[in-house]
Amino acid sequence: MRIRRTLFTAWVLSAALSLAAQTNELVIQTKKLGAEIQPTMYGLFFEDINYAADGGLYAELVKNRSFEFPQHLMGWKTFGKVSVQDDGPFERNPHYVRLSYPGHPQKHTGLDNEGFFGIGVKSGEEYRFSVWARLPEGGTAGKIRIELVKTNSNAERQAFATQELTIDSKEWKKYQVMLKPDMTEAKSTLRIFLASQGPIDLEHISLFPVDTWKGHENGLRKDLAQALADIHPGVFRFPGGCIVEGTDLNTRYNWKNSIGPVENRPLNENRWQYTFPHRFFPDYYQSYGLGFYEYFLLSEEIGAAPLPIVSCGLACQFQNTDPKAHVPVEELGSYIQDALDLIEFANGDTTSVWGRKRAAMGHPASFHLKFIGIGNEQWGPEYPARLELFVKAIRKAHPEIKIVGSSGPDSEGKQFEYLWPEMKRLKVDLVDEHFYRPESWFLSQGARYDNYDRKGPKVFAGEYACHGKGKKWNHFYASLLEAAFMTGMERNADVVQMATYAPLFAHVDGWQWRPDMIWFDNLNAVRTVSYYVQQLYAQNKGTNVISLTMNGKPVTGAEGQDGLFASAVWDGPTHSYIVKVINTTDKTLRVPLTFAGLKRQDELTNGICIKLHSSDLDSDNTIEHPFAIVPETTSVSVYDRALDAELEPYTFTVYKFTKSAK
Ligand code: AHR
Secondary structure, three states, rough: HHHHHHHHHHHHHHHHHHHHHOOOOEEEEEEEOOOOOOOOOOEEEEOOOOOEEEOOEEOOOOOOOOOOOOOOOOOOEEEOOOEEOOOOOOOOOOOOEEEEEEEEEEEEOOEOOOOEEEEEOOOOOOOEEEEEEEEOOHHHHHHHEEEOOOOOOOOOOEEEEEEEEEOOOOOOOEEEEEEEEOOOOOEEEEEEOOOOOEEEEEEEEEEEEEEOOHHOOOOEOOHHHHHHHHHHHOOEEEEOOOHHHHOOOHHOOOHHOOOOOHHHHHEOOOOOHHHHHHOOOOOEEEEEOOOOHHHHHHHHHOOOOEEEEEEOOOOOOOOOOHHHOOOHHHHHHHHHHHHHHHHHHHHHOOHHHHHHHHHHOOOOOOOOOOOEEOOOOOOOHHHHHHHHHHHHHHHOOOOOOEEEEEEEOOHHHHHHHHHHHHHHOOOOOEEEEEEEOHHHHHHHHHOOOOOOOOOOOOEEEEEEEEEEEOOOOOEEEHHHHHHHHHHHHHOOOOOOEEEEOOOOEEEEEOOOOOOOOEOOOOOOOEEOOOHHHHHHHHOOOEEEEEEEEEEEOOEEEOOOOOEEEEEEEOOOOOOOEEEEEEEEOOOOOEEEHHHHHHHHOOEEEEEEEEEEEEEOOOOOOOOOOOOOOOOEEEEEOOEEEOOOOOOOEEEEEEEEEEEEEE
16 A cells, blocks of 8 residues: 555656646747847957968968068068168058079078968969069069978978069069969968079068959958858957057057058057967067958958947057056047048048048948947046047937947946946947856856846947856857857847857967857868857847747746746748757756747748757867867757757757748
């Protein structure tokens, strides 16, 4: 009798437990469409950190091509008789080299360029070598020999691609020749020999793959630009980040220096050269070869709304406590003018001063700029005092442009609390929030935006990433928590209108900051799990939020919600419902999805389930194993408007169904 009673109790208990499991039912209300999701919702943040521009997305393979680094021959090794001159043809880049006869027919004059951690070239591809040159003593036939060499080779010859160029004028002229290597080499050297007797002057020595993104000369690395396009980004922030501000105002990003002929764009110091002395890169400069024109063009080509951030006259506040480091409020005029001129450069018609410059570069049509950010991570009363003047001037000249202000470097706390009301007072359109935070923060912030003021400025989550505690590098669990947190952005799409993970790129040999979204070496690119998280959101962002609840509450990872985060959207053009669910726990969870409010004739068809999962929480994709963790798609069917989903531990799942009539 006692045994029977025990069995009965066990049965009741297990039935109760399974009932408890049933409470993970997610109810998706299909009847009413919620807030519109902005096309800008998920996008990109670009900053020239980690060799993201020169040595990265910008496809130039020669470092210090204009001899303007403070150590004029940095990146170069010279042999024979080479001297640096400073009266070259480009006013803002006056230095160049003179190659002279070494004094003996068996000796050689020339120079090697080391590229960015070597020069990466691929077998069978074409590379355009170009140079500005002249014969300083006149005459008609000087020669240089150009080679791609593998210096650590045991082969009979170090060179694996060779061409000659004849220099035929006393006047500066641009010359070019194609190199077609017959082997792939990640770390080759560019070698140039003086191949005739008289002296030859060389300036702006450049080597580009012909096969760049969209085939542009002065173009971008195709694989990296393609990775950006493949996200389907809605917005594209540029040029940063702290780089906007500069360590001092002289080294802030000056957009006007980044346009026009590349030969005459002056060099800028890159603050990420020395910001972290423990990751010091003395040869990190900005050629501005990837400048504002190239940025606007890329934005257009990948379908993202450009969002430039300009200096507000404050040098990096982390690095400058002396108020004299900043522009006094009453002297901000030229900075404000820079912002207005940038809008004109993007949108002005071809009769305007800056619109004409854009047209001269090859784009007479407007770039349709709609947003501008003033200042990066600024704080204190000195920021609103300056921002106010920008807001007034921009509103007056360009009421159509939306202005982004900043809430400082922290996701909460004193500055954040001070700046948000200030941003409301100044009536900016969006406020840039930054959060590089640990796991605990991401797990606790699922409801962050649920109670934000619906009447104030909108949110631009302009820089964020999960920085694992003691694990500040890319790994699956951190990315999973980013996905979990993003359900809260999506549910609050009436408030959060833009979000950009940061930073974007990192060279495996030259990084200063981790984690990053895309890693690369000289030949390959790797899309991290965080990349796929961003891509899954951007490609499945939908057009309207719809209500998704569990036991009547939004699913925010709150206590009693079994570590689940979820959101749902309707996508008008594809007529589909998209549900994102993240299981952040080590347990398999039964999570039935129920679609409420459908009409009798409605059917849910073409069901797919896209899953991003790894059983190794510390792993990520690498150059060696670029596809270790990628989204996997399977088909699923809904029975009776419900799907009995079972979520593996630590999984980000996207479900998508088309609504069709029977
Ligand atoms: O993304 C790296 C840096 O983080 C950005 O430059 C800065 O805005 C933030 O502090």
